[in-house]
Each structure stands twice: as C-alpha cells, then as structure tokens.
Amino acid sequence: MRDTKGFKIYRAVVLVVLGLFVLVPLYVMVTSSMKPLSDVQGAFTWWPSNLTLDPFVDMWRTVPLARYFVNSTIVSVAATVFSVMIAILAAFAVSRFRFRGRTVFSTTVLSTQMFPGVLFLLPLFLIFVNINNSTGLQLVGTRLGLIITYLTFSLPFSIWMLAGYFDSIPRELDEAALVDGCGPMGALWRVVLPAARPGVIAVAIYSFMTAWGEVLFASVMTTEANRTLSVGLRQYSTQTNVYWNQIMAAALVVSIPVVIGFLLAQRHFVAGVTAGAVK
Amino acid sequence: MRLRSLVAAAAVSALGISLAACGGSDSGDSSGGNGGGDATLTYWASNQGTSLDNDKQVLTPVLEKFTQETGVKVNLEVIGWNDLQTRIQTAITSGQAPDVVNIGNTWAASLQATEAFLPFDGEAMDAIGGKDKFVPTALATGGKEGTDPTSVPLYGLAYGLYYNKAMFQQAGLQPPKTWEEMVAAAKKLTNPAKNQWGMALAAGSYTENVHFAFINAAQNKSEWFDADGKPTFTSDGNVQGVLRYLDLMQKDKVANPSNAQYDNGTKAVNDFATKKVAMVINQNNANSSIVANGMKPGEYGVVPFPAPAGGEQVASHVAGINLSIFKNTKNKDAALKFVKYMTDAPTQTTLGKPFASLPVLKDAKPAFTSDAAEAAIFSDIYNTKSKPLPLVPAEDQYESTVGKAMNAMFAKIATGGTVTADEVKAALKTAEDQVAASS
Amino acid sequence: MSVATPEAPVSAGATPRAQKKRGPDRRPGLSRKLPYLLLAPAILLELLIHIIPMLVGIWMSFVKLTKFFIANWSAAPWAGLGNYQVAVDFDNAVGEGLLKSFGVTIAFSVITLALSWALGMAAAVALQPAFKGRSIVRTLFLVPYALPAYAGILTWNFMLQRDTGAVNHVLVDNLGLTSDRPFWLIGGNALISLITVAVWKLWTFAFLTLMAGLQSIPNDVYEAASVDGAGLVRQWRHITLPSLRPVNLVLVLVLFLWTFSDFNTPYVLFGTGQPPAGDLITFHIYNASFLTWNFGSGAAMSVLLLIFLMIVTGAYLIVTGRRSRRA
Secondary structure, three states, rough: OOHHHHHHHHHHHHHHHHHHHHHHHHHHHHHHOOHHHHHHHOOOOOOOOOOOOOHHHHHHHHOOHHHHHHHHHHHHHHHHHHHHHHHHHHHHHHHOOOOOOOHHHHHHHHHHHOOOHHHHHHHHHHHHHHHHHOOOOOOEEEEHHHHHHHHHHHHHHHHHHHHHHHHHHHHHOOOOHHHHHOOOOHHHHHHHHOOOOOHHHHHHHHHHHHHHOOOOOOOOOOOOOOOHHHHHHHHEEEOEEHHHHHHHHHHHHHHHHHHHHHHHHHHHHHHHHHHOOOO | HHHHHHHHHHHHHHHHHHHHHOOOOOHHHOOOOOOOOOOOOEEEEOOOOOOOHHHHHHHHHHHHHHHHOOOOEEEEEEHHHHHHHHHHHHHHHHOOOOOEEEEHHHHHHHHOOOOOOOOOOOOHHHHOOOOEEOOOHHOOOOOOOOOOOOEEEEEOOOEEEEEHHHHHHOOOOOOOOOOOHHHHHHHHHHHHOOEEEEEEEOOOOOOHHHHHHHHHHHHHHHHHHHHHOOOOOOOOOHHHHHHHHHHHHEEEEEEEEHHOOOOOOHHHHHHHOOOOOOEEEEEOHHHHHHHHHOHHHHHHEEEOOOOOOOOOOOEEEEEEEEHHHHEOOHHHHHHHHHHHHHHOOOHHHHHHHHOOOOOEOOOOOOOOOOHHHHHHHHHHHHHOOOOOOOOOHHHHHHHHHHHHHHHHHHHHHOOOOOOOHHHHHHHHHHHHHOOOOOO | OOOOOHHHHHHHHHHHHHHHHHHHHHHHHHOOOOOHHHHHHHHHHHHHHHHHHHHHHHHHOOOOOOOOOOHHHHHHEOOOOOHHHHOOOOHHHHHHHHHHHHHHHHHHHHHHHHHHHHHHHHHHHOOOOOOHHHHHHHHHHHHHHOOOOOHHHHHHHHHHOOOOOOOHHHHHHHHOOOOOOOOOOOOOHHHHHHHHHHHHHHHHHHHHHHHHHOOOOOOOOHHHHHHHHOOOHHHHHHHHHOHHHHHHHHHHHHHHHHHOOOOOHHHHHHHOOHHHOOOEEEEEHHHHHHHOOOOHHHHHHHHHHHHHHHHHHHHHHHHHOOOOOOO
C-alpha cells in the first residue's frame, strides 16, 4: 500500500486544511446559536462567554418556524416520493425498451437541467395562474404547486442516474423473471428495483435535498400559507433587529434532519452516483 | 387561448396521477380570501413592529373590532419587507390579489401605473371619509399629481436627527441647526481609535441611500424628474447633494467605514442605541428599536435633519405606509369601509403607539412617544418640512438605480477609494440611462 | 402513500398483453405503448414545468412586458427584437451591466470549478487508502453538501461581517495579518467571498463523486506500479487521472452548469446589498426583472443565457467526444 512518508504528510496536510475549512463555519453556527443577542452583535469570540439556549426557544416565536417546518417537510417528502416514482418508470423505459423518440426524450429531459430558473420562473407562475382560472385548481400559494414544481427539478438527474443504474443490472435477471411469468412491470418491481435499491435511495436523497433547499421559486411562489424554511429564515431580520443567534439556531435545527438523513444514507448515495456517472 | 387549454389539460392529467396518491395533504390550503360573497376581506399588512408575530398581535384586536362593527371578516397576512414588493408584483400579474394591501408610499406612483389598483375618485374618497381628513402632503404621496390617488396614507413616518444628549453635553455642544453645525459636532464626537463615531449611516441600504440622495438634492432645490417625467439625475444640485452625503464618510470621516455594509437602517440605530455613535438619522419608528437595544427615552433628543446654510429646509421625504385596494376586489364596499376604519382617528391613535407612526390625519396628536417635544418636532417635520419622493411611474427604478449607485460609491469610499463629483455624475448618468432604457 | 399507486393504472393496462407473449422473445410482441405509458408522467411534468414555461419565456422576451402591462399581460405590445437590442447594446447602461455581470460570472464559475475540483481531488486521493478514522473524516467532509444551501450561506454571511465576523477576527485579531479590517460583502472582495462560499459547498460534491470513481480502480494496479518504482505523483498522473476520465467529464460539466447559474449564493449572501463584484448573471436577471419590473427584458437576458449555456455544453460534449451515452 501507499503508506510512504510523503503520502502521510500529504494526507495530514489535506485533512487539517480541509477539516478546518469545513468545520469552522459549522463551529461558528453552533456556538453563535448559543450566545445571547448582545454577544452576536458585538465582536466575535471563539468561545461563548454567556452560554444560553434561549435562541432555541425564542426562534419559534420570532417567526412561525414550526409552520414553515411542516410546510417544508410535506413539500419535500411529497416531491421526493412522486419524483422517485416517476423517475423509476421513465428510467425503466429508457433502460429496457427501444422505442421511437427515446433519444429525443433523453436529450430533452437532460437538457432541461440546464435551464436557468429565472427563465421560467415568471412564465411558470403565469401558467399556474391560468390553470387556476380555468380549472379552479389552486397552485399558487399552495403546497401542491410547490410539490409539482420541485419534483420536476430533480427529475432529469434522477431519470438519468437511475437509467444508468438499471443498465448496470444484467438483463438476464429480468428475462428470467419474465420466464417466471412476470410481466415487464413485475420484472421491474420484483427484480430491477430490489437490485437498484442503492440507486433509488440516492435519487430520493437528492430529490429531498433539492426540495428542502430551494430558494428562488420559494421566494415568488410562497405565501404565508405554504412558506417554506428557505425563505422563512429571512424573517429573522426584522424592522427592529437582526437576530443572528436565532438565525444560527434555526439554521442548525433545519439542517439536522437533512444532514443526518444524508449521512446515514451516504453509502447508497455514493454507490448510486458511481453507477449512474461512472461507465 | 389555445395555450391556456393545452396547459390546463396537461396539468390536469399530471395532477390526476399525483393527486391519486396524494391524499388530502393539501386540501386545507385553498385561500378563503378572494372568492365568496360573504364579505371576507384579505388584507396584506407590512411588517411595522418588532416581528411579524408582533404585528399580528397588534392588529388582531383592531381587526376584530372592525368585524364587530361591520360584520366584515378580515383575513390578515403580515408580510416582511423583503417579500412585500415581489408579492405585490405577483399579485398584480396574476390577478390573485388580496382586497387591501399596505404599500411603501414611495411606490404609489409606480404601482398606480399598473392600473391594478382602485382609484380613490370622488365617490370612493367620500366613502373613506373625504380627502380633507388627511394631511395634504401625506395624501399627495397617493399617486401621480393631478390624478385620483390609488392609495391613501395609513402610517406617517419622517426622518429626524437623533442625538445622544449626554455626549453632546459632555462636549459642550448644542443640537445642530445647520448641516455645517451637524458636521462640526460629528467631527468633535468622532474618535476612531476608541471606535467612537459622530454618525451612523445605513450606507449599504439602497432604499435608505436614495432617500438621502433625494433629501440632500431637495435641500439644493434640485429635482430628479422634469415636468414630463423624464429623468434629470445629473443636474448639479443632485450631484452636489449626493456628494455632500457621501462626504460624511469620505471627507468629514464622521461615519465608520463599516457602515457601507449596513444594509438596513436597523444596524445604524443599534449603534446609536448602544452608544457607539452620537447621532443617527432615522425615521421616527426608530424609537422602539432604540429602547429595545438599551437606551432610555430621556437619553436622546431629536432635531430636524438640517440643511446647509442657505439651503431649502427639507428634512425628510414624506415617508410612510399607504393603503391600496386592488381594483379586481369582489368586496369593494367592504374594502372601502375597511380603509375608512383604518384611517379614522381612533384606529390611528390605537396603532400609532405600537407601530411608532405619525398620524396621517390633520390636527391629530402623535401617540408614538410620551415626549411632547419629540412629538412636536416630528409632527412639524412631517407636516411642513417634508417633500414627497418623485411622483412618477419610474419612481421604483429611480430608487433601485440611484440607491445602488450610492451603495457602490459608499463601498468604494469604505474600501479606501475616493469618489469625485465627476464620478458621482457618471454614476448618476448610468442610473439615468437605465431608467430611460426601461421606461 | 403507497409506492404502487401510480403504477397501478399503467400495469393494469399493459401487463395482460405482455404476459401473453412472455419469454426471451418478448421484444417484438411487447406492447408498443408500454414505454410511452411509463414515460407519460415524466413527459407531462417536464412539459408543464420546464418546456411550456420556457416557450412562454421566449414569447415574453419579444414583448414589452413592463409594469404598465403586467396586470393585463396578454395585451403587452410586441417588442420584436427590442429587448434583445437593449440587452446587447454594450454602450448602453443596461447592456453594459449585463456584460459586466457576464464577466463576473465567467470568472466566478471558472475559479469555483477549478478550486472545487482540486480540493475534491486532493481529499479523494488522501482518503483512498484505508486508515483509522477514514469514515469519520469522509462523513465530516460531506456535511457542507448535505446542509441546505441557505443555512450554510447564512452562516458565511455572519462570518464575513466586517466588525463582528469570524473571518476578520482570525485575520486581524488572531493572526494580525492586517490592521485595517477588510470588507468581504461589499467592494471587490465580494467576488472572493462568493467563490469561497460556493467552493465550501461544492468541493465536497466533487470529493464525493471522485471518491466514488476511485473505488473502481483496483488496488493491485497501484501495487504493480509501486513495484515498478513509480512515485505517488506518477501513479496519480498515469493511473488515477486516466481512470477518472469518464467521471471527470461529467463532473466538470455538472459543476460548470451549477456554478454558472448559481442563484442561491449571491441571493442569500448579499441580499439587497448586491455589490457589482458579486453580480452573478441569474441574480442580475432576477433583479433586472423584479426590481425594475421589466420582465420582457429579463426574459430576453435569460434566453441569451440559455443559448450561451447550450453552446458551451454542446461544444464541450463534441470536444470531449462523448455525447451523453443515451443521447
């Protein structure tokens, strides 16, 4: 193995430098969330001289954080579930069937990943308004509108990655299933999906993180009824004060579920990315 | 429209799929505001208090009283300033609007140009109590000159120069009456070594900056738009006015360069309240912040923001919040009743204190402070020493282009550069071109 | 929310027919409709959320959609190429602003891309051989990517404050590198801050991807090279780098597209401050649309941006000789 002295020095340097780069902001976030307001407004100190947990209590009152939390959770979970299901079906089609328009589909879907959000932000808004006027279905200012929007954000990447993943699963497996009397959907359900579990998990994580962290569309498409955390957090700077300690506390709390989820499933994410991207 | 039905069809089929599995998770959200004939009003209020929640607490009993009196229910949503403009834009674009909305009064002429708002013509004006009840300068902000306003004043605000009494006394200074006295006092109270500064400026906030560009230019008797609504940004009076304000940091060095990244007035007020600076120019709703940050009411005094010797006595723009009704409201009568209620004397008195606003009504007494002298000074500024920002449709662009040009110039000064009169003129020329290009 | 729900109508329609002709020779007899049914939800949603809005956006770029018309936007007058002419007239303030923003964005994405890739590679190589605590370090390194974007950026915003921020505390108070506290969120340094924050978030994605790629290189290749006397640098150049070529091709493109249309970082980091040195293009367009209420002009700029991205991506794919595998 490559445990020469040179490599060990190199590794130590990389670990220290990058470790600090990663850790310092996290440290600042955590410690500042436990300082009183007057301390975060004054000169920075590495160690909080007055430790307090008040920001974690006050933050729920300064803005309706709990409501935003619920909104973000519902929107992200629903967007993830639908996005993954739709991506599985589409990826299965792309991976297992030859059909007219396959190339057009793949190219178009993948290229939508390239669209700058600002280009279709206002048009999408207008379209939602029109749908509402002609069908009565309320999409602006509702969680449903956000779910539909967000699930498509992760769709192209998910389809592409899952198709790559499905490609890596030997066709002999689903053919065996067909012989056993399953239809193609049965083969997908009983053979391909179980084998592709890491890929599916990876795609789900990606979708969830996309929805949880989206800012641009949330800034225009949300009202008080469906406001998500990404824009809700801005409200800690009010007309009278910027509550930095509460901002840090809230940022910490809203990050914990995604970070833990991601870290727990990171192995699958890595495996999924590998299968989708490598080859 | 073809597109419309195509889109609708696509949406419906897409939704069929998702709704099937979605259960009822979204059913509770349909807005109860803009439909229905049972006279429920949707009202978007701007953030005036210490937090959105605070606003809600202040407004709820006021709105309940309105419901008792009229039977009209009010659906309240409080919107932060970061979001308000975008929300109003999308409401205008979509037609999915509340019935009544608070707007920053400086946007009034710009919003009027969208034709999305109900003009307060003779009849509508009578329904809300007649135009004679308002302070004339306040009502003048309601829309373009010579038209029926599309908004009426709700909360009045005015700039004042807050000073720290103890610091002035110690230095043997009197509150300034002219610009020159103000600068001299500020210089005397500045000691960078001790991190002590004469003034704090919200020099990184484009909205604050443009207000001072306007006020300083007005003190030079200079206008930003001609009678036809064409921008005249580069006139000498404007350039000199802008430069005079920039010089507080650049030449006079009485403001901490850090101020260049103060992107809202709050930070400057905090510096004043925590006694790091001797003076701050802020609107009268600073009081609650000052007290919240530890300064006692008796420790500060207020005088009008002074003009240079020989200049025009303009101490503020006519600041504040106006109230507008969306034209497509289905509850016009109820909305008018509501506007009348909000702008009548009892409500003005009730809300004047928690929101630290000046009454927009003639002869009304300010309730935001118990200090009679302070109340009198702000009333005087608001009623006699303020001038409305340009009442033209391009006002919003004026704010963003000139304000941002000032942000950039302050940033240059703070990071060690200098800004000459020629550079100010060039920056204002760029701003003028931008306004011209998109009007 | 059962996972099977949306499949039900699809499989119900397709399965019986498919079952009749099961077996290895399924292909000719398989329902021709099935792949289209499988794709339908994805196609419909892509149409609704991406394709149709994009077409509407292109339409918008040809009309004069200013504040005088947004309340009744279908009545907005035709502007022809007017919006484009203003946007690319670089002698004019609007065009000049767009050009500057474009320049800033190029600098930002090239530097961010290069740094993210370099750091990701450095870390992936360092973590390639197993050692005690490797999985802890790897987990730690992934945190910035896992964090919601706005949470990380808000923290950086707090750290980059001039008087109360941690960055100046380190540079001035702890290390004494300079006596004058630098500004990070205004003036020229804004670009440095923007890059730092973006790299902080993105390098870890590069790391993740490269690390995954490295796993596919068998260890004995390195051992054989060692036996042949190849040093670490040579091993990296002749084994690691070539093996990672397919990963790199995708990674570089993805990083470029992300950074070039990054909106979150400037939006959350600068708020309404908007320093010219941090004026990334999507942020510029957003402000051009929403602050000046000129949505036609904003749409024209967006279309230009899209065309640029398509050209770059197309050229990249041709030059690297590798069109997307399924394209």
